[in-house]
Structure formats: C-alpha cells, structure tokens
Amino acid sequence: MRGSLGTGVAVVARAAGALVLNKLFATYAPAGGLTLLAQFQNLMALLTTLSNDGVQVGLVKYLAPLQPGSPRYRVWLGAAAGLNGAALLAGAAVLASQGLLGWGWSSLAAFVVGIALLTGQGLLGAALLAAGRLRAYISLSVAVALLGTGAAAVALLRHLPLNLVLLAYLLAQGLTLLPALVLAARAGVLRHLRLAGPVSRLAVRRLSQFLLMAVSTLLFGKAVDYVLRSYLLANFGPARTDLWQTVAKLSDNYTMVFAAVMSSVFYPRLAALAGQPRAARGYLLGVLGLLAPVLALGLVLIFACRNWLLPLLFAPHLLGAREFLGPQLLGDWAKFLSWIFIFQLTARARTGPYVAVQAASAAVFAAMLAVLLPRFGLEGAVLAHAGRYWLLLLACAGFQLRRKNEPLSGMKNEE
Incomplete structure (x- = not known):
C-alpha cells in the first residue's frame, strides 16, 4: 500500500492525460477518430513491446541488486541498449515492408524517430526504477502524459490532418528522452558508461529470455488487437466500431x-x-x-x-x-x-x-x-x-x- 501511494501522482497524470485525449478525439476528430487513435497507439505498442515488456522488464530484475556505475551494472545496461537497438531496427524494417501506416516516407521516418526516442526514454526509466529512484521515474511518467496530450490537443484544435495530430502526439512523448538523460545522470545511472564497448553474451542471453516473453505478448496480444480492430473497421464501419472502441x-x-x-x-x-x-x-x-x-x-x-x-x-x-x-x-x-x-x-x-x-x-x-x-x-x-x-x-x-x-x-x- 505504501508503494502504491508513491506511484499515485504518475498514475493520476497518465490516466488524466488519456481521458483528455479520448475526449478530444471523440469530440473533434472525424467519425471513427477514436478507433484510429487506438489503432495508432496499438501500432506504437507493436514497435515498443519488445523493449518495454521484454528488455526493460529483465533489466529491472538484474540491475536492482547492483550499484549504479559498477562494472556489472554497465554490462547489463550495455546489453539492454544493444537489444533495444536490434528490436527497433527489426520493427522499422517490418513497418517499412508492410506499409502498416499507409503514409509517405517523411511521415514514416518521423514515426520511427518518435519510437526510437520513446525506447531510449523507456531504457533510462527502467534503470531509474531499478535504482529505486521512484520520484524521478514518476516525473518522467508525468512528463510523457502532459507532453503527449498537450501536443495532440493543440494539433486537433488547429484542425490539422489526423496523421499530423498523431505524429505530434508521438514526437512530444519522445522528447521526454531529454529530461530522462538529465535525471539518469543525476542518479549516477550513466556513470562510467562508454558509447562503445564489448557486449556480454551472458547478459544478452539472460535478457533474451524476457525478450522471448515479450515476443509472445507482441504476437498473441498486441498483434491480435491490431488485426481485430482492422476487421471491425472493415466489417462494421468507423462510426459503429467507435462504440466498441x-x-x-x-x-x-x-x-x-x-x-x-x-x-x-x-x-x-x-x-x-x-x-x-x-x-x-x-x-x-x-x-x-x-x-x-x-x-x-x-x-x-x-x-x-x-x-x-x-x-x-x-x-x-x-x-x-x-x-x-x-x-x-x-x-x-x-x-x-x-x-x-x-x-x-x-x-x-x-x-x-x-x-x-x-x-x-x-x-x-x-x-x-x-x-x-x-x-x-x-x-x-x-x-x-x-x-x-x-x-x-x-x-x-x-x-x-x-x-x-x-x-x-x-x-x-x-x-
């Protein structure tokens, strides 16, 4: 119960941001806008699940008992960064080959950049959580909620095309990488880190166990939701599907x-x-x-x-x-x-x-x-x-x- 109270601020901020975002799309977006927002968020989840539900979850487990900046700590953090990069490249390749967004190359590139920024922020957030820096972790969660919702609100109220509204929502969340870097540096998470160095096979192998779990979440959860929503849109239309959504x-x-x-x-x-x-x-x-x-x-x-x-x-x-x-x-x-x-x-x-x-x-x-x-x-x-x-x-x-x-x-x- 004490730990739950400690996360209250972040939870309220994220929930409030989601409620405001849903209200804006239900009110100002065209018919089916709420479903299209959910489909976009689902696509974001498809590209971040391997990192957030796999690598980052394992990283919290293995970093928790270690001292930030220690040699073993740097080994685990480096392995996690490498796996996150590989997952991002794989996701971008699938996105480009399948044309899931149906957008032009410039919008597609902006989408991938936003996902990369979010992935980096998620990695640093996991390190902060493992180090017990709950206040810093909460601050990042609040920033993600405020920036993402605020950017989408401005874009909707200015009547921008829906694809630009969605990109503004993603990129604004990705900008939280900057405060994440500052918070991580203050917490000592980045101490003694080098941009290039050997990657531990043992660390990669153990983190890959969690990556495999995330693959199952991706295939049997997020992908199923994406296909189901596409089916409902095609068979019941955007307006009717909005009721289910x-x-x-x-x-x-x-x-x-x-x-x-x-x-x-x-x-x-x-x-x-x-x-x-x-x-x-x-x-x-x-x-x-x-x-x-x-x-x-x-x-x-x-x-x-x-x-x-x-x-x-x-x-x-x-x-x-x-x-x-x-x-x-x-x-x-x-x-x-x-x-x-x-x-x-x-x-x-x-x-x-x-x-x-x-x-x-x-x-x-x-x-x-x-x-x-x-x-x-x-x-x-x-x-x-x-x-x-x-x-x-x-x-x-x-x-x-x-x-x-x-x-x-x-x-x-x-x-």
Missing part, C-alpha cells in the same frame, strides 16, 4: 492505472523474492486477497455510473457503447487477477510457460471471436474478451493450487 478505451484507462501500480510496486518486489518461494507465495496471495474485492467494487461502480460516465468521458453520441460495457467489465476483473498470477512467471524468468500461456490465451480468444462475431456482431468481441480471461483465471488458480501442494525444496531446485 469506447468501452475498450475506458478499459484501457483503468488498466493503465492497474498496470502502472503493479509494474512499479508489485513486480520489483516479487522479482526480489524470486529466490524465496515461501515469501513470494505469501506476498502474491496477500496482494490477490487485497485487490480482488477492491477491483470488483471499482468495476461495479463504473457500471452503475455508465449512463453519465460515457458521455462525460467521451461524447453524448457514444452513449450506445453502454450495451457492451457489462461483458467488458467482467472480463477485465478476471484479466487483472490472472495477471497477478502470470507476473510470477516473469519474475522467475519462466520463458516457456509464459509463452505457452500467452499462445493458449490468444488461441482461445481467436476461436471465440470466430464463433461469436458472426452471431452477435460487435457484442461478440466483448463476449469473447470475457470468456478468454475467465478461462485464463480459472487455469491460473488451478495451477497455483497445484503448486501449493508441492514441496518448497522442489520449488527451490526449479529456481
């Missing part, structure tokens, strides 16, 4: 809050307890027992306030989205609780089980979409979402119960 965006807002708290408070602590199975299990179950009723109460309140909340946060013409809200909220509760269980796979670098879980979850989701979309239309998307995560939660709970009966010595040997 409204509840998805509302979900994204509180999911961002949950993910920010868990990534900055729960995951580092769980990673630190990776070698103490009994303590890690007790910590995980304690967090689960706290969050399950709190999350349920919060989601019930959102549902009860839906008739005035949706027009307030988005626009009156999107009130029809309330028909999709119930299944979305049910699925989100199960999703959050299942994430708590899955975090332990990341903390223990269990690459194989993590990838298997992601693949199985995506396969179930795809199968449900294939059955439910033709029968229920847009509502089939939220019904498939709910079914997917309730099955995942049941599977995670069953696995945890089985592990509870295993001898702790076996668990230690597994580590």
